[in-house]
Amino acid sequence: MVSVQEVMDIMEGFAPKHLAEDWDNPGLLVGSPAQRTERIVCCLDVSDGVVQQAIEADAHLIVAHHPLIFKAMKNVRTDLPLGARIAKLLKHDIAVIAAHTNLDIAEGGVNDVLAEAIGVGKLSSFVIEQQDEDGRPASLGRIGTLPTPMTIADFAAQVREALPTAHVRYVDAGPRPVRKVALCSGSGAEFIGRAAALGADAYVTGDVRYHDAQHAAELGLHVIDAGHFGTEFPVVASLRQRLADALTERKRTVEVIADTQSEDFFHVI
Incomplete structure (x- = not known):
């Protein structure tokens, strides 16, 4: 078994809380640091399906990317979805830890x-937010290169095949080949100008609006919108493996399970 506190310590090594944005709410959101468990569920969102998966697996800890509690709460209404979910977690002694923008920024994290x-x-x-404890820049998003240049259509197809999404949308900004790529998981349309200024040929993110796409086209920047879910869900499997490896090193007999319940909210017909 392992305590929630020990898992929090491990997560601090992966994604230190000081990296999180000021508006964020990472850390222990439900339960006690003293709670102990033999199983952990890793997920993107603490959905009803994930909670049920944890109950059925007899897991007493969920490690999520998105915080279950994000804004200040003045009440816990069990007749409403969030309150009912919190009540169910407490009833079954399931703690919840979140690592959000700190996991976005961290090395080996979402991006x-x-x-x-x-x-x-x-x-x-890509977007430097602060410096880490060693004085190195801590960046939201990344910028890098493809092994060989591609057309934007071919790169968009490659992105679609690589991610858990049924479709991607892309902005074709002209005949410019794609070699230098900026990316920001989740929702990063606000950084389109930054990607263009750094000389990116294409920018991969999610939640792109019409006028964001128009702005990118005017800047001559290809954009691929692979969705919020599509660009972030791959971290779940990675986080599961990293936690499992860290617990094994500590000689803890704990099963770490990836979320098998979640899918993108958007469907395409």
């Missing part, structure tokens, strides 16, 4: 997993 999945290498900083 590095995304870059590897879509074939972008030789990575460097």
Whole structure:
């Protein structure tokens, strides 16, 4: 078994809380640091399906990317979805830890997993938020290169095949080949100008709006919108493996399970 506190210590090594944005809410959100468990579920969102998976697996800890509790709560209404979910977690002694923007920024975190999945290498900083404890820049997103140039259509197809999404949308900004790629998992349309300024040929992110796409086209920047879910869900398997390896090193007999319940909210017909 392992305590929630020990898992929090491991997560601090992967994704230190000081890397998180000021508006974020990472850390222990439900339960006690003293809670002990033999199984852990890793997920993107603490959904009803994930909670049920944890109950059925007799897991007493969920490690999520998105915080279950994000804004200040003045009440816990069990007749509403969030309150009912919190009540169910407490009833079954299931604690919840979140690592959000700190896991986005951390080395080996969401953006590095995304870059590897879509074939972008030789990575460097994209949007520098702060410095880590060694004085190195801590970056939201990454910028790197493809092994060989591609057309935007071919690169978009490669991204679609690599990620858990049924479709991607892309902005074709002209005949410019794609070699240098910027990326920001989740929702990063606000950084389109930054990607163009750094000389990226294409920018991969999610949640791109119409006028964001228009702005990118005017800048001559290809954009691939692979969705919020599609660009972030790959970290779940990576996090599961990293936690499992770290617990094995500590000689803890704990099963770490990846979320098998979640899928993108958007469907295409």
